Amino acid sequence: METIKSQVDKLVIELEQSRNLSSTIVHIDMDAFYAAVEMRDNPELKEKPIAVGSMNKDDMNMSAKFNEGEVSSSPVLFEDSTSPMDSNLQQSGLSVENSVVFGTSAEEAVKEIRFRIEQKTQLTASAGIAPNTMLAKMCSDRNKPNGQYRIAPERLAVLEFLKDLPIRKVPGIGKVTEKMLKALGIVTCSELYQQRALLSLLFSEISWRNFLDISLGLGSTHLEKTFSEIKTAEDQYSLCRELCRDLAQELQKEGLKGKTVTLKLKNVNFEVKTRA
DNA sequence: GCGGATCAC
C-alpha cells in the first residue's frame, strides 16, 4: 500500500504542477426554473404547493407527492431547471458578440448580470465564480436561491471550499457512487483525498483519477459555445441543412469509417462520431 | 460494439 500511495502521490504532484487558476469561470443557474415561471405567470400559485410534471396523452405523470397536512409549505418537487437559460457558462472578459465589458470585479459583474436577468425575466438566478467549471457549478449551488459565491483563484481557497463538502454535491457523483464511497467511510471531499491510495486499488483508472481530480478541485476551463438565438423555424431548418451538407462533405474528405470529425460552424464546434 | 448502470435535469 505504501508503494501504491507513493505512486498516487507522484501523480498528485504532477496534477498540482499543472493546476490552472488563471481562468475565471461563471456558472449561472436559474432558481427553481419551471416553478418560478409558473408563479410569475400566475401569481395565485405563489401561495400554493407546486409540483413539476408532464401530462402526455396516454401517460399522465404528475410528480406531486404531498404529505397530508402539508399544504402551506409550498414544496417544490423535482426542482429541475432545464431551460435555455440554465447552465450558461460564461467566461469573464469574453469576446463573444453580445458580450458586454464590465469595468469591475467578477463579483460585481455577476451581480449585474443577475440583476439584468431579473429585470428582463422577473426570475432570479444564482451564480458561482471559480477557476474551473466544476467548481463554478458547485459554487452556484452554495447560495441558492438568488445568491452567488466565489472561490478565489488560489489553491488554498479551493481546498478550503472542498474541505467539508459532501461528495454528493459534486457533479457526476450520484446516489450510487455516494453509497459506495460511504461504505468506505468517505463522505467529504477531503476524505476522498485521504483515501486516494485505497481508491486507486478499488476503482477503474478513469474512476479514481476522476476522484482525485475532484478531491484536488481540478476541473476543465473549456467552455461549450451554443448558437445565438435562432428565432424562426425557417432559419433553424436552413441551419440544419447547412450542417448536414458540411458534415457530408467532411465525411467524404476524411473517409467514412469510424472517425470523429470536428465541424466548426457559426463559431460552434461539433464533434461527430460516425459508425464504423 | 452492445446493453445495463449511473447521472443530470
Place this chain on the structure above:
DNA sequence: TATGGTGATCCGC
C-alpha cells in the same frame, strides 16, 4: 422518502 422520463456517458462484457 416505494415518484418519472429522457438523453448522455461510463463501464463491463
